[in-house]
Amino acid sequence: MSILNAIREKLDDLHPKERELAEFLLERPQQAVQMTILELAQQSGSSTATVSRFCRSFHFQNFTDFKMRLAAELAQQPAQVQYQDIVAGNPLQEIVSAITANHLRSLTDTTRLLDLTQLRAAIAALHSARRIDLYGAGTSGMIAQDFFHKLIRIGKAANVYSDPHLQITSAASLTDQDVAVGISYSGETLETINALRCATEQGATAISITKFGNTSLAGHASIRLFTSSSEAGMRRGDMASRMAQLHVVDILFTGLVSEHFDEYVPRLESSFHMVRRYTGKEEREIP
Amino acid sequence: MSILNAIREKLDDLHPKERELAEFLLERPQQAVQMTILELAQQSGSSTATVSRFCRSFHFQNFTDFKMRLAAELAQQPAQVQYQDIVAGNPLQEIVSAITANHLRSLTDTTRLLDLTQLRAAIAALHSARRIDLYGAGTSGMIAQDFFHKLIRIGKAANVYSDPHLQITSAASLTDQDVAVGISYSGETLETINALRCATEQGATAISITKFGNTSLAGHASIRLFTSSSEAGMRRGDMASRMAQLHVVDILFTGLVSEHFDEYVPRLESSFHMVRRYTGKEEREIP
DNA sequence: TGACGAAAAGAAAATAATTTACGCCACATC
DNA sequence: GATGTGGCGTAAATTATTTTCTTTTCGTCA
Structure with a gap:
């Protein structure tokens, strides 16, 4: 400066x-x-x-x-404005700085909170799972979707449900060889909690991804992953928390692939090339 | 870079x-x-x-x-860990650091590339839009979904399509009072390009969100927003780019709400409270 | 109190930089 | 070989920046 x-x-x-x-x-x-x-x-x-x-x-x-x-x-160094809620008529530049700061903060905080032991346990469970169920509602449902996209790329038998009935229906058919992942920032989303409870009862390994603290959802999970928890700020919504959750998903996924490189990477590359081949612009250009 | x-x-x-x-x-x-x-x-x-x-x-x-x-x-100081691809058997701690670095970098790069003028134009267009269509495929489809979630919270008449037929069908019925947003990291997703072209032909305002550079999708948009572009890295997939796109969506949305605070915030708070009321744990606990 | 001088700051002229309009040329197509 | 297309440079137009020149203001001293 x-x-x-x-x-x-x-x-x-x-x-x-x-x-x-x-x-x-x-x-x-x-x-x-x-x-x-x-x-x-x-x-x-x-x-x-x-x-x-x-x-x-x-x-x-x-x-x-x-x-x-x-x-x-x-x-050199982006402005550090802290965890702000949306307020009226801010200059756009300030909004950009504030959101950037929020997101950066959210990611670094989450990284700091990560428990490598839990992470390793989650990776191991996902790797050996026969089937993987993902539950989430609202924005967390999208995180679940994202995780789903990733898992099917490496050929995992994954499913994602945001419909409460389907969640339970699917959870009810899990076994002790399976894994259920419940995602909820607040950790208090009733549907997700119930689905994870149901999965646990069937003997499946339950993984939770919630904000840090003792949330109900984490209470029902045997493997607990946490993201940083910022003050709510209802207007701001769940922007930063969503970033943090995706961050955890990315780390989970990358850890999984890295640890079982030879098995997963060929599938990953294959899916990459196939998507290119069947959806790429070059071969199908409309004049 | x-x-x-x-x-x-x-x-x-x-x-x-x-x-x-x-x-x-x-x-x-x-x-x-x-x-x-x-x-x-x-x-x-x-x-x-x-x-x-x-x-x-x-x-x-x-x-x-x-x-x-x-x-x-x-x-910019060269980051300690640069945009890394997934490699075999890394210690978990290193994976965490690498991903965190990737994501942080992606966000700061994107912030630096943001063009406030385009951003303002996008916000103005979204605000005065009669109807908003969102197009995206794959991971970008999720980003579109996320944007959709946000827009309906403030009562915007938004729609999101990942089905190419529906995209075109909807785009065909847009007018010059409407806005179409095409999201694609590569900027070369054929379906999204076509949908945006179709929307443009109907006179709608077209907004693109792509990686930085002169991509096909941006070429068909009148308002262009960019995220940072890193070398491909097929294994890594689109983790960092997805973060960057969400970042842009967050900024767009926050800017929109902030500029028209009195109109949007009551709706935002109402949606927040309603979701709590109708889905919250407190009122419906299952014993 | 008024005259003088120094310095600040704007107006406007001069200069420099950038964009755009125009046209030429090379290459491809028929 | 004629015609069209597109890349590219020249020069004109536009825009941005610097410099000069002038006005204004304020303090000092007769």
């Missing part, structure tokens, strides 16, 4: 208009680097001449040089 | 002079970002017009925009 720091240090020594400009730059550097000198001058209440002089006074070759270097500096 | 990657990928498709330019950029990007368009044209053996056209063909606003984003990209 050397450029912005240098500006901040000099703030008191600057002429009034330059100071206004400097303050604008410190406040909204991201926007500033996208502007022309005229836009910047107008928005900061000065003139193009002042901006130009300002850049030279800081020993940049010219305005463009200044803009480039500032852009490079800003790219 | 999204921008340079995108250039590298397109290298074979470029016209001779553009190609020379591209090769120069790939070889000496650091120098390139310090030059004016004339210098760059001369040193790469082309003309200013060619450079300008080149930048636009990659969907940058103009040469300056290109230079700024490239400078920002070059300023």
Whole structure:
């Protein structure tokens, strides 16, 4: 942050208009680097001449040089705004920063919370499962879908259900050779809990993916995986939590493939090529 | 290295002079970002017009925009762990680190590539849309689903289709008051391209969400949103790209809600409470 | 109190940079 | 060999930036 720091240090020594400009730059550097000198001058209440002089006074070759270097500096570390809920009329740039920060935070927190032992147990269970059932509702249903997509790519006998009746119907036919995965961020989704309970009763290995804490769903699972839990923020919805859950799914899947590389990778590559072959643009172009 | 990657990928498709330019950029990007368009044209053996056209063909606003984003990209410290593919028998801890790094990188790269103008245009289009159609196949279909979940929460007349026949059927009935969103990481999914083309023909506003570069899908959209593009890595699948796409969806949605706070937030809160009321554990516990 | 000078800052002119319109040329097609 | 198409450069138009010149403001000193 050397450029912005240098500006901040000099703030008191600057002429009034330059100071206004400097303050604008410190406040909204991201926007500033996208502007022309005229836009910047107008928005900061000065003139193009002042901006130009300002850049030279800081020993940049010219305005463009200044803009480039500032852009490079800003790219170094993304702004850290914390777990914000949606509020009215935020500048778009701030929304972008806030969401990015939320998501990054969510992923790193989740990584930190991961229990390698549980992860290994989950991978082992998935690997030796005869059949894999996935349960989830709403957004967590989508996570389950995603996991499903991945599992069938490596030829696993997986199923995914978001219909409560089907969930139970399927769970009822599981055996002790099977695995059921219940996904629910809150860990309190009744349908998912019931499906996992039912699976457990049939002797299946139950894996839960919930937010960190002692949630009901985790209570019914023998293998528990957790994602970071941020304060709710009903407006924000489940954006960050969904990222975290996908993150866990990705790690599970990658761990699974990596540990049984020779078995799964050929299937993975085959599915990749087949999808290309049968859906790719090159062979079927419509004129 | 999204921008340079995108250039590298397109290298074979470029016209001779553009190609020379591209090769120069790939070889000496650091120098390139310090030059004016004339210098760059001369040193790469082309003309200013060619450079300008080149930048636009990659969907940058103009040469300056290109230079700024490239400078920002070059300023990024090389990540400790780079976009890794799945390999055999890695220690689990390393897998976790690698995936986390991949995902973080994917999000920050995508954020850096976001074009606020396009984003604003997309938000405005979505807001005033009479009807919103979402198209996607495979994993991108899931992203479309996710967006759909969000849009119906705020009472938008949205639909999501992954069946190609339904996509076209629905697209055919769009009007110039409607919006169609095509999602495809590769930007080359034929079904999605056709659906978006059809929508465009009906006069609907077309929004694309693809990896960065000049992809076919983006070519058929009037509003183009991009995610970071990493080298393929077929085993890794589309984990990081999916994160990036969701990231864009989240930003779109949050921006939409934030800009029209009074209209959307009550609906959002209502949907939140209703889901709680009708599916929550507290009222329906099974003993 | 008024005159002078220094410095700040804008207007406008000058310059530089970038985009666009236009047209030429090469190559392909019939 | 005529005609069309598309790549590409030149130059004109546009836009952006810098510099010069002028006005204004404020402080100092007679």
